[in-house]
Amino acid sequence: xxxxxxxxxxxxxxxxxxxxxxxxxxxxxxxxxxxxxxxxxxxxxxxxxxxxxxxxxxxxxxxxxxxxxxxxxxxxxxxxxxxxxxxxxxxxxxxxxxxxxxxxxxxxxxxxxxxxxxxxxxxxxxxxxxxxxxxxxxxxxxxxxxxxxxxxxxxxxxxxxxxxxxxxxxxxxxxxxxxxxxxxxxxxxxxxxxxxxxxxxxxxxxxxxxxxxxxxxxxxxxxxxxxxxxxxxxxxxxxxxxxxxxxxxxx
Amino acid sequence: xxxxxxxxxxxxxxxxxxxxxxxxxxxxxxxxxxxxxxxxxxxxxxxxxxxxxxxxxxxxxxxxxxxxxxxxxxxxxxxxxxxxxxxxxxxxxxxxxxxxxxxxxxxxxxxxxxxxxxxxxxxxxxxxxxxxxxxxxxxxxxxxxxxxxxxxxxxxxxxxxxxxxxxxxxxxxxxxxxxxxxxxxxxxxxxxxxxxxxxxxxxxxxxxxxxxxxxxxxxxxxxxxxxxxxxxxxxxxxxxxxxxxxxxxxxxxxxxxxxxxxxxxxxxxxx
Numbered sequence: 001x002x003x004x005x006x007x008x009x010x011x012x013x014x015x016x017x018x019x020x021x022x023x024x025x026x027x028x029x030x031x032x033x034x035x036x037x038x039x040x041x042x043x044x045x046x047x048x049x050x051x052x053x054x055x056x057x058x059x060x061x062x063x064x065x066x067x068x069x070x071x072x073x074x075x076x077x078x079x080x081x082x083x084x085x086x087x088x089x090x091x092x093x094x095x096x097x098x099x100x101x102x103x104x105x106x107x108x109x110x111x112x113x114x115x116x117x118x119x120x121x122x123x124x125x126x127x128x129x130x131x132x133x134x135x136x137x138x139x140x141x142x143x144x145x146x147x148x149x150x151x152x153x154x155x156x157x158x159x160x161x162x163x164x165x166x167x168x169x170x171x172x173x174x175x176x177x178x179x180x181x182x183x184x185x186x187x188x189x190x191x192x193x194x195x196x197x198x199x200x201x202x203x204x205x206x207x208x209x210x211x212x213x214x215x216x217x218x219x220x221x222x223x224x225x226x227x228x229x230x231x232x233x234x235x236x237x238x239x240x241x242x243x244x245x246x247x248x249x250x251x
Numbered sequence: 252x253x254x255x256x257x258x259x260x261x262x263x264x265x266x267x268x269x270x271x272x273x274x275x276x277x278x279x280x281x282x283x284x285x286x287x288x289x290x291x292x293x294x295x296x297x298x299x300x301x302x303x304x305x306x307x308x309x310x311x312x313x314x315x316x317x318x319x320x321x322x323x324x325x326x327x328x329x330x331x332x333x334x335x336x337x338x339x340x341x342x343x344x345x346x347x348x349x350x351x352x353x354x355x356x357x358x359x360x361x362x363x364x365x366x367x368x369x370x371x372x373x374x375x376x377x378x379x380x381x382x383x384x385x386x387x388x389x390x391x392x393x394x395x396x397x398x399x400x401x402x403x404x405x406x407x408x409x410x411x412x413x414x415x416x417x418x419x420x421x422x423x424x425x426x427x428x429x430x431x432x433x434x435x436x437x438x439x440x441x442x443x444x445x446x447x448x449x450x451x452x453x454x455x456x457x458x459x460x461x462x463x464x465x466x467x468x469x470x471x472x473x474x475x476x477x478x479x480x481x482x483x484x485x486x487x488x489x490x491x492x493x494x495x496x497x498x499x500x501x502x503x504x505x506x507x508x509x510x511x512x513x514x515x516x517x518x519x520x521x522x
Contacts, residue, residue: 057416058415058416059412059415059416077418079416079417079418080417080418082416084412084413084416084417085413086410086412086413092409092410093284095460096284096409097459097460097463097464097465097466097468097469098405098409098465098466099465099466101465102405102465102466102467103409106402106405106406106409106410106413106414106417107417109402109403109405109406109414109417109419110406110414110417110418110419112402114399114400114403115398115399117401117402140465142463142465158413162417
């Protein structure tokens with residue numbers, strides 16, 4: 001079920017199934033993500049959003065076929081094309097002795113061989129990425145001294161510094177206040193529209209996905225819906241998801 | 252004060268001490284920030300079993316200590332990856348198991364209790380000339396390995412998932428770290444002792460973290476605290492006739508208390 005079919009395939013998942021022991025989390029899932037897409041992944045808690053993201057990034061091994069930029073994931077080596085902002089990013093150890101510049105520099109590490117350290121070109125890219133997310137005034141601040149919203153911008157900069165073609169974000173704004181969330185999504189919108197960076201955003205917040213994304217996949221162990229954001233409201237799975245969300249909010 | 256350098260064993264002890272003082276925090280910073288400091292204790296006890304085996308068989312105990320610690324570190328890491336055993340449980344098994352083995356070996360071969368006391372608490376007289384070369388060579392190997400994988404070690408320590416997605420072989424780097432930890436701990440045992448080595452790996456780094464500097468500066472401060480404690484501790488142990496390990500670790504604790512007090516009271520008050 002492709003979101004759009006006129007552009008280069010970035011990620012293709014075919015017949016993906018995954019279980020934790022006897023508990024089947026994903027069953028026979030198919031998905032294509034194309035260049036320039038802004039795909040929202042939505043679904044109830046425990047529906048498999050994070051598992052799906054980890055599978056497409058090779059962090060979990062599932063049954064089925066995964067192709068990244070047209071290559072089988074087992075042969076794929078151009079990992080700098082993919083930026084990743086994990087849930088982990090908002091749970092960082094605040095006493096970790098590391099500055100904003102050092103965190104963003106990590107995005108260039110995998111491009112260097114052993115015994116190779118960052119050069120002037122790398123440092124320039126680090127500064128450019130920080131400017132992109134408007135955090136260039138915080139270069140020497142410790143990451144633990146920043147607000148959660150500022151930390152998220154730094155993690156986006158770390159993803160950007162490798163000059164990726166796609167950025168995958170897993171629940172990036174949990175625990176972030178509304179105003180900061182607005183700024184954060186405005187930044188993502190700019191990256192998608194002005195830089196043509198493909199975005200894959202997992203969120204439990206349907207409002208955000210409806211407002212920001214161009215395509216939507218709703219998963220609850222298998223694909224409940226995959227298509228345009230507008231079409232989701234008309235789809236039968238919308239009311240199921242809505243009820244599920246209401247239950248969560250009510251509790 | 253200057254007379255003590257006439258003694259070969261003091262000079263040897265200080266030379267070895269500087270190597271140990273450099274490598275202990277270099278590995279310690281990654282272990283502590285990954286909440287994996289207990290590995291230093293576990294590997295020290297494993298190394299003790301190796302030392303006892305060496306003394307029993309008449310082999311160089313430093314070499315047998317290194318061998319058992321490195322071999323065990325590989326097994327511990329494999330157990331951790333398999334997730335069949337909790338990481339801290341795996342460490343506990345190795346810690347108590349190797350101590351049990353060491354006790355059995357010691358009781359089988361009576362007669363090296365003095366040697367063993369030195370390995371438990373550290374002594375500069377434990378370091379033989381042949382040990383000096385072994386510690387220097389392996390110490391340089393540890394330093395070069397950390398330099399080689401410095402970027403990767405920082406990345407997996409801070410955010411292992413993101414490091415893996417970026418293309419870093421996290422399994423390899425984790426294995427490198429634990430093997431380097433095994434080398435560091437077993438090389439430090441003659442000077443600092445089995446029971447105190449974990450303190451030298453942990454305390455200088457924890458002290459440096461209190462200073463709230465960037466990663467590289469934290470490593471440098473930890474190095475300074477560690478090397479100074481080792482040198483002053485060794486000289487002090489000679490003058491006061493106390494075990495070197497005890498003197499070194501007490502110094503690191505004094506520095507920690509002073510820094511902690513300064514950062515939490517004086518420095519905070521200035522803010």
